[in-house]
Each structure stands twice: as C-alpha cells, then as structure tokens.
Amino acid sequence: MEKLHFTYQNTKTIEKFVHVGVVASGDLEVLLYPADETTVDIVTGSDGFKEVWKNVLNRFFDRYSLKGKFIIHDFGATPGVVNLRLTQAMEALNDEE
Amino acid sequence: MKCLWLFPGQGGQHSGMLEEVDSDLKKQVESWTNVKLLDSEEGYQDSQQIQLSILLLQVDQIDKLKCKGWKPDLVAGHSLGVFGAAYAADVIDKEDVFKLVSLRAKLMQNSYPSGYGMGVVVGLSRSEVADIVAKVHSKDEPVYLSNQNSELQNTLSGKISAIKESLQLAKENGASKVQLLRVPNPSHSPLMQKVAARLEKEVGPIALHQPQCIYLANNNGHPVKDVNDISYDLANNLIHPVFWETMINVALEYQPQVSIEFAPGTAFSKLLKAKTDQLSIITLQNMSVDDADYLLNKWKGKYND
Amino acid sequence: MTERNWHSHRDAKNARLSSALSLLDGKFAKTKDVVKVLETLIKPGDKVVLEGDNQKQASFLSAALTKVDPEKVHDLHMIMSSISRPEHLDIFDLGVASKMDFSFAGPQSTRVSQMIADGTMKVGDIHTYLELFGRLFIDLIPNVVLVAADKVDREGNLYTGFNTEETPTIVEAAAFHDGIVIVQANEVVDKLPRIDIPSGWVDVVIPADKPYQLEPLFTRDPQAITELQILMGMMAIRGIYEKHHVQTLNHGVGFNTSAIELLLPTYGEQLGLKGKICRNWELNPTPTLIPAIESGWVDSIHSFGGEVGMEKYIAARPDIFFVGKDGTMRSNRALGQVAGQYACDMFVGSTLQIDQWGNSSTVTHGRLSGFGGAPNMGSNPTGRRHSTPAWQSLKPDDDPLAKGQKLVVQMVQTFGSNKKPVFVDHLDAEEVRKEAKLANVPIMIYSEDTTHIVTEEGIAYLYKTDSMEERKAAIEAIAGVTPVGLRSDPKEVKKLREKGIVALPEDLGVRRQNAKRSLLAAQTMDDIVEWSHGLYNPPAKFRSWS
C-alpha cells in the first residue's frame, strides 16, 4: 500500500459531492468534493506507480480542469479503469439529482 | 493424465519441515554426506543444511508418490530444484544426487565469502532490466541479469554495490518493487564459473541415465530428453539464468492436466494459477502425499477418457 | 530424345499405394496399422499437410506420425494452418520433419520460437490462411495430406459436418494433383447424413482410436466481460457501426467483440439500430451472438468452423446459419476467409501491441504465434468495388476516381492485463524478425489498412488523417498514459476532435456511467443457455456453477 498526494491548479468549480466506483480487486473509488484548491489524495494497493498516477491525473486534468478535493481508494486498477472512474465522476457532476 | 512436477529451490525452507520425512532416508543422507541435518532456524543459516534438507524433503516426497504409482511426464526444477527434477526423471541415483548437492552447497558457500549476492526487480520486463544492467555493469562492478522468474520478475546477480545501484535505477524506471535477496552468492551468473567447472568434473564420472520424461532445462528453457543436456544443466545451471518463465510456458505447451509442486513453498502453484485455469494443481506444502494421492486418483477418471 | 513422362506423379502415387496393398482392404486400413501405413505412404522430403486448425485436429494421425521410424520417414516439409498440439513439434525433435509452413502457432508459440532459434525447424513462411490455402495449389502442392472426418461410409465418402472447416480445401489440393489423401475417421457407418467429400478424392481411410480433438476456441464467458470492454463496445456501436451503417462484418475472437454482440439487443436496441446494422456476418458461431440472433438482429451467418456446444442451436436456426439438409451446419474456412476479406465491409479485432504508426502485432518476445486469418480479414482488399454505404463512407471526397475502403477496426485497452502498455514505439515483432531471421516483420495488421482504433479513451478515425504526422497524433490522443500517449498535445487533441479525427465518449453521446455489466444482454453462460431456449449446450469448462 502506498499513499500519494498531488496538487493541481485547476479552473472549473464544482457544485456538489460525487462518488463513483468500489474498492474491488482491479477497481477503485473516487470521492470528489467541492473545494477551493485541487488536491488528490490516493491510497493505492499497488506500490511503485507514482509516475503512472501522475501521468493519468495530468492527462485527465488536461482535458477536464475540475477544481475540487479528490480522494481515491485504489485496489490495483489499471490506468484505463482509473481514467474510467475519473471521467465517470466528471459526468456525475452534470447529473440532475 | 499428463502430470507436471515442479521443484522449487532455496527460499521456502523452515524449521520442522523435515518432520514427515522418512527417518531412515534422513539417516542415510546424513551418513552419505557426513552432515547432520538440524532442521532448525539456526541450521537454515547454513547453505549446505538448506540445500540438503530441501533435496531430502523433495526426494522423500518423490519416493512416496512413486511408491503409490505416480510418475511425472514433465519435470521442472528451479536452481537447486533441478536435482529433485533429475532424480524424479530417474536420471540420477539417490546417493549420487545427495553427494553432488552436498558438494555444490559447499563450493557455493566458499566461493564468495562476502560482498556478492542477488536482487530482484518486479514490474519491469526482462529487456527493460537488461538495459539497466548494461548501464551499471563493469569489470569492477559486475552485475548480471539472472533468473527470469516470471514475465515481470527478474533477478540480478553480482557485486552487492552494483546490484544496489541497478535496483535503484530500476525503481526510478518504474519497477513496482525491488529488493536485495538474502542470498550470499551471485548465483546464475558467469561469476559462478569456478564452481560450475568443479561440479562439471564431479558430474562426469557419475552414472547418469536417460530421463524417463521430459526435463525442462534451467539454462535455456528448452524441453530436453537427452541425458547429456541434463548433465550439463546439473553442473552448469549456476552460470546461466534460470529461464523459469520459459520453462513453464514450454511445459504448458505440452498440455499437462495436473501439476504438483513439491515442498517447500507455494510460489510456483500461485504463478501457475495466474497463468492458466486449465490445470489441476497440487501444492505439497499444503497437503500430505496421501491427500495428493487421493486427489490424483480422483482426477484420473476425469482426465483419462 | 525420349519423350517426357507426363504422369510421373501419378505413377509414383500408384507405386506407393501398391506397396501398401497388404495393409489395405479397399480404401480401409486397420487402426492398429496406422504407423505402418504412414511409413509406407510417406517418403522422406514429402510435402505433407497435417490437418490442424485452431479448433479441429487430426489428432490420431498426428500422434501416429510421432511413432514412425525416422530412418524411413524424415525431413518432411509440413504444411499446417495451425500448430496446436505438442506432437506437431515433437516430429521435428524426432527428425521426422524439418521444415514448416504455417499460419498460426498460438498454443505452441514458445517451442516454435525455440525450434526456429536452434535450427530444429526451418520455416518456409508464416502465412495468412488464404496465402497458405492458395499456395497448396501453386508451389506448396502436397504429396500427402492427413485429414480428419467425423464419419465415413463403406465407399469412403466423408462426412465432416459441422467441422468441415478446411478439409475440402486440403483434400482438393492433393486429390487433383496426385497427392495421397489419408483420412482418420471417428466412425465408419453404412449411410452418411450427407456427403461432404466424395470417396473418389480419398485414398486411405483409417478408423481413429478416439474422436479427433476439438476445442471450443471461440466461446467467451460473459462473466468475464469488464466495464471497460462494455464502454469500448458502446463507443464502437455509436462511433463506427452506426456512423458507417455497417451491415456486413466479421468479428475477431475476444471479449471486446463479445461485449458488442451482447450490447446489440440492449444498447443497440435503445439506439434504434436493429435492422440498420450488423445483419450479415462471417463468423464462427459464437454463443455470445445468440441474444442478438434471438432478438431479430441477424439475417445470416456463414462460419469458418464450428463451435462446440452450438450444434443443436444452429440446427434449429437454418434461416440464419448454413445448414445441410441433414440439419448440421457446414463450415468452410477457405470460403469463409474469402468472404471475410472480400465480402464484408468491416473487420473488428484486437491485438497485443500497436506501434506509434498504427501497425499491430500479437507476436511478442519468445512467442512466435502467427496470425491465422486476421491479416486477411484485417486488410483492405484494394480490388473491391462495393456500393455499400459502409464502404463508400470511407471514400475521400476530393478525388473523382476515389474508391471506398474496408473498415478495419482495432479495439484495445491502452494497458494490457500485465499493466504493460499496448501502445509502444516499436513492436516486439521487429526484434523477433531479427532473432528468427524472418523475411518480414511479423506484423498482423498494417497501419495503412487500419481505419479505426478504439480504446477506453476514445476512437481514432485513422482513415481521415491526411499525413503520417496526423495519424500519429490521432493515435497518441487515445493511447492513454502509454509512452506513445504521453506525447499527445492537449491543443492538438482539441483540433483533432473538431475535425472528427478523434472522438471521446462525450463526442459520441456515450455516457460512461452507463457502461455497466447489467447492460449486457447475458451476464453468464446460463443466461445464454436461457436465450437459446436450452439449445446451446456449453462445454464443461464453461459450466456456470449454480
């Protein structure tokens, strides 16, 4: 297990809390809270992937500059699954209650 | 029913592991080798104790299984495990194999008193690790890419300082785990040339027999059926990487239905489970030979149509 | 000057058959005499076709071939569409054979690599199926062919039924050029359900000790389909199938395509696409297509081969499948490959690696697998002149003489199951070519033929790119955080999206949150059985325990 922390200078304010995913094998959950700063706190079960996480987050925020507090609990998801959950969280922001 | 027998090398030894071993056999081994087998934590600080005890455990299990009428179609041993494999394939006689391993252990123990060893890199492909090793290796700081345990798990052998440097580089290049192993030799690298040469001399006069099944060779991962290839492997596997991943891939291409991993350890069964769901797996670390016999009888009906 | 003997082949064949007379009763030899028969009829250096594709294996004959005396039979030149069984290679270890022409070696690819490296096996070429079949009639004309039949009658007529596959093609190459046709048969009967191969083409029949080996190779358990595969399937349906009005197609084997098949009756239905896409198929009868068939999506399916467990279902759906009067399907790999390459508007497949230019390959270090039919299906037949909307839709609009193009779609996740990138700068295949001293880099599908790549990030419409630079940028845009993808420039991505060269899910109106397993029409093998009204009978290894 490894804990990672990242900060970003993002622009798009979000209005509400969203949650997607589950901490199942090869999966993760994303908690996204409105906040003034963009922080990403990750607890991951797979060690040694800091660089990959940075790349995934960079790419995601390049496309969707969401400002908020992210908490991620990851149980060995591939970069593809991580990106899926992040983009699902992004979509959920636009859902009607 | 096609059966693959797997023999691990050092690493899984633990005190008390010889409890179930036939006591006559143990006595015999002690008299052949002049080594009293302690089967204790202190004992397993010693390379000769480790190697002889693991071989004894495996030979005992082989004898018991064969006594119940089971034999392998394919054998694969990892490093020290080649001796159990060769014995299971009826290539080498019991007394010879213990004497040979006893000598091997002694030679290894004396070859590099300090400063040399092995490390492991997880998460990088073999060619990625090879690139790193090439950057670090020099005449004064020798390090070699050694065992290929699985696609993304390879070991390094050489001078500790060079290994450490390589491990650091590997970590920086995305390895998920790197670790110095508690092995006092740069095994499976050219640095073991002297030991291999001496072993080669010792193996020479031993009467070896044609194998009764396919033997997966450490030094190149090939399936071999000729005693000369096995003889080479027994004496020289220390100077070559163990191409375990290749050995297993080849073994699986022969389409075995059952695998038996001899004690000690469970690592190879786990690797197999991750690779295929088409194999019924027995791990002798977790069950008695009688239990294994029960399962083999149960599966025989399923696989012999 | 003596006149040339224009029937030396025929004479030689007759001489061989005469020398085997003592072993034969008419065309029939005894099971126990199989080794002797082979030793008598096969001569050193012969070109021998051993039937073995990726499903059906002449396993009785291949086992017998490992028992022949290498003094009598050696240096054979084997021609096999698939190297599948250990004994296919054991005959090289034994010296019975020395050269190989083949298409696919997936199940034996490590040993094939080793044997090529140490010289035990010389390789002619690694072909596509059609190349290999074609060359049986050009410059690889066999001396002997060893094939498998389900049933044979007393005359020697063969019934190959459901798994006819490539038997007729192989037999034809020998029968009409004085090669010897040796058949193993599961069963000798008085009357065949139908005749697939006439007795006149057959020289020797040997009843087998047990039925030929048959693998359910194309069955995918829906239980293992992931949300990413579902997302990619949704994107493909919207961004490719619907967009290009694809009606005729071939699916490569895999979970990506299984996911699409299972999304048609749900997601496809929601989009109102029934009757508009996916009507005519060249495809092995994969169980995952059953829900779509039952929901009325499919007009016809022609198959390369059979699939274990589908027999009864197919017999009950003759409107859809190619079924004989006797009620069993007739498959044909050669015609299927032709249809797949020429008659279909689209091929959808998967791969292990794609390079920065868009070439793809399943060959990796130490594993020389070959590609079977994928390079046939996955290439643009440039002589084609279809008027179908799909083919026409890829026609560039700035050239008065322009023609359409086949849709060749690669679907991959950016990282493989081992967490290694699928998108790489250079294919392992480039190294493998050097190691195995091959004439060609073993590329499965060439960049120039690849029109679309789908990943979990989006779709790259490669056919729309104007330059290699743009093609590379399009690939980078959907290559995730692989070394290739990391080069992607966000501004460039924006431009490519505007030009319609790259589409992300939101550009296609695909909601990622809907990518759930519950969207599959069947989630378990049991569900498929239920869809089939109990007609599908899954093989034991696919049993759902419940």
Add this chain to the structure above:
Amino acid sequence: MKNSFVELKGRQRAFALVDEGTGRELVGPEYDMISPHLEPQKIVPESDDGIILLKGKLDGKNVVVISIEGKFQGGGIGEVSGAKIVAALEKTLEDNKKGIKEYPIIILDTGGVRLQEANYGLLSISEIQNVVIALKKYVPVIGLVPGRVGSFGGMSITSAILSYLITTKKARIALNGPEVIEQEAGVREFDSSDKDLIWDTLGTRQRVATGIADEVVNDDIKAIKEAISKAIDEKKDAHRTEKADFYLSLLDHIDFDKPLNTEEYRKLYAENKTEEHQVPEAVSSDKPGTKSRGRLWFEKLTGIENAKSEYPTVLHAEKDGKEYIAIVPDENNKFPRVRHGEVGLQEGFVVSKIVNQIIEEDKDKEVKRPIVLVVDVPSQAYGYKEELIGIHISLASAAAAYAKARQAGHPVIDFIPGDAVSGGFLAHGLQSNRIIALADKSITIQAMSKASAARITQRTIAELEEATKHVPAMAYDIFNYEKLGALYKLVHDVSSWDANDDAVNEIQKLIDEAIESTKGKPTDLHFRYETPIAVESGRKATNEMRKMVFEQWNK
C-alpha cells in the same frame, strides 16, 4: 429481458430494492468513515467500509435496507461496518417499538468476519444477531443472499436467525468455506478445487431443499422485489433456530463415519420425524472425561466430579441458583469433528434446548435465573457433513437462545478460562452481557486459525503475525483482546489450569458481582461500548459510527 440484481454493486443493489426516488442513504461515502484498522495493515479502505445503509419505501412500506458490498474485502464485517449495521437495526427497533412500522432488509454478500479485524468482526456480528432477535418480535427481518460471494462465516449464523431468507441460484451458503475446511480437516474432508461438489452442496438449490434458505428467485430486480415485499406482507418466518428437536432427531439417524452425499441427505431430511429430546443435567461419575480447561472449571464451579452427560460434549447443571453450561471435548465422540471441544451440530442444538427450557421455566418469575457460560471452545467443527446439514443453524440456535434469555432478563455471564474462537464463540459466549476472562497466555481468542486466516487472506503467517502487532483485534491472545473494551473483568491472579479452591472462590465471587452489575441495567449488549477502555479506544470508531447513524436517522 431480465434485469440482473446480482450484477449490481452494493449501493446500486440497495437503491434497486426501494421505490424509485424514495431512497435516502445514511452515512454515505461523503463521510469517508473508513475502518481505522486496515491502513495499518497496508490494506486499502473504502469510504463506506462496505456497508450501504438506505431508508426508503418498498411498495409503499417503510424499509431499511442494509447492503453488504461483497466486492470490498469479500463483504467481511469489521468494526465500523458492523457498528453501522447494528446502529441501523437498533434505530429500526426503536421506531417499531414506538409504533412506526419499518421493515429491515439485509442483503448478505459476505464472507463473514473480516479477518483483518477478526475480533471486532465477531463482536459486531454477535451484536447484529442480538438486535435481529429483538426486532423479530415486531417485524419480519428479511435476508437476501443474491450471490457471487454468497453468505459465509458468522453472517451465515446471522442468516439462520433472520425471519426469511431469499436467494438466487448464483449464491452459496455455508459456515466454513471449502478452503478453510480443506485447510483444517484435509482435502479428503472437502476438496476445495471440486466446484461441482461445492455447488451441489452449498448451492441454493440444495439449501432450499434442506431448510437452510426459504426461496430461490430469478436473478431479476423485479422478481426479487416482489419476493421481499410478499415475505413482508405475509410476515413470513422460517423459525429456523427453533428446530433443535428436528435436527437432533435427524442427527440420531446419521452415521458420521460413513460418507453422505447431497441426494441421500435430501432424502433423510425429507423423511425425518421430529422426536422430543431431553437434556438432563450432568452428574458425577467415576470416569474422568476428556481433559480440558472448560471441563476443569465446570466441575469445580458446580462441584460435580467427573461430570457426565447424556450428550458428552455439553455439560450443564444448576448450582446455587445459577445455571452453568460448558461445551467440552470428548475424544471418542460419535461426531469426529468435535472431539477436541469444537462446537458442532449437536452442541448448538443441545445448548439451545437447555437455554430455552430455562427461559420457559422462569417465564413467569420476577427474578430470572443467571446463566453462566464456561467458555473453552477452540472453534466450530470443520467438516463436510457439518456444512451439508447446516452447522450454522446449530450455532445460531444456541446464540439465539442465549440472546433471548438475556433479553428476557436472565443475566448471561461468560467465564473464559480457555479458548474462545470463531463460530464456537459466537454460539457459546458472545451473547453474554458480561465477560470475565483469565489473563492466561494459553488462551486463544480469535476468528480463525493462523494457517486458515493466512490462506484466506493470501498472506503468509509471518505477515499475519506482523499485522497482529499493529491491530489488537488481529491478535490471538487475551491481553490484546482486553484492549477492545468488551471485558467486564480480566482476572490476573488465576491461571487456566489451576482451579484451586481460592481461585474457584474468587471466580465465584466475580461471577456474582457480574450478575449483580446487570441488575436494573438494559438487557442489550451496550455494556461493551461503554467500558472505559471501549470509550477511550477499543470501540471509539463504533461509538462514532453509532452517533452518526443516530443523527442522520430522521433528517
């Protein structure tokens, strides 16, 4: 087309059961109430700790849905997740007592105790069982086992206590998983690689045919909702823990030395005739029974020498107005899997007979007889036949009887001079309102043996032992157990094997004090949350979770 329920994740499942738009989640993921015990063991936590709590309506009825996420840590119950369930059930009970009808529905997709929080899991599960029993007086408590994980371990004991159990054919129900039985009893007892055998034995078809579950429905959301709604409307109750005589009669006719297959058992089950069984008190004899700490202390506390009983593994006797009950080893027992003192099929049912009889006898009395459990149970019995017949029902019967006795006002006091492990402890010990234990190194108190726990959690024994250093609930000794705050008293000057007269007197005195301490106090299990150790550290996370659920109950 069917709409699969099984394919849904825990949260979606909970929402799928309630009428569109009526669901309100309590203590949802935004509160990020993770388990504090996982990260110290390098295990990734989940924001809801694997439990989704929902209030909503089902066909207009108020329901409380508790959904266990089987994909997170195999649906294992730990401290936080357990507390969430208990708090919700307690509020449901409170509302129903007030006359507000609310129907609890529990979706079981669980391996039972979360082995990484072992002793917390056991405590929590016993607390869940306690509330379920209390609730059943007001409303049916419906269980749903949809499948993939199925229902195993301590939560299967809970499943037997629920009013009505609905399943799909994708589920399995058992106490011990086949892997654990193989580890504990050998592959010949249960071959964990034999999927046919596993599903034939533990699959729901067999389970419904033999009274372990009540109904198999299609894996379809609509069908499942209908089945639940109907079960509520019809107030269904299987009375599964009230069938001791039925099972004891069945056990009389099964030879445990011979194999028994699923088909034969179905036939035996169908043809079984219930006969009344009596469980007389233990009496003195001249032949000593199999030695154990439990037997030693039972004999000393009751004064019965060489205690002998018709059911040799269960001793009970009244002394000084207190009823003592012990489960003891019997080296020649006709059930091979209980010979070392394990709680097996017969033990649970016999205990439930004893306890229910006491309740019945004291029904009209003002002051209820105290019940003292002498606890020395090395585990539940690991065996194929045990699972085939449903050992969890036996354990549930004992647990339910103890809980009922306590709720009826009987002081239920544990005295632990020996081991207190796993299902054995849940059946015989964890429903008590006070626990007295000896501070003896020989005592093991845990959810699973090290070998099995290592196998199931895919860790080495060394890694497991490392984890016990960071998380007291993972430890195997009574000293770490004390840190959880559940003990009434840890006795430091008495050792397990030395039951001298002074020691016996001291224990007698402590038992009496413990009984006294229950007077005028609630009959629930809250004592465990309220000891100074519990408040300070042992159940801190429990109490926090309880507070949050209570705060959010009525929004």
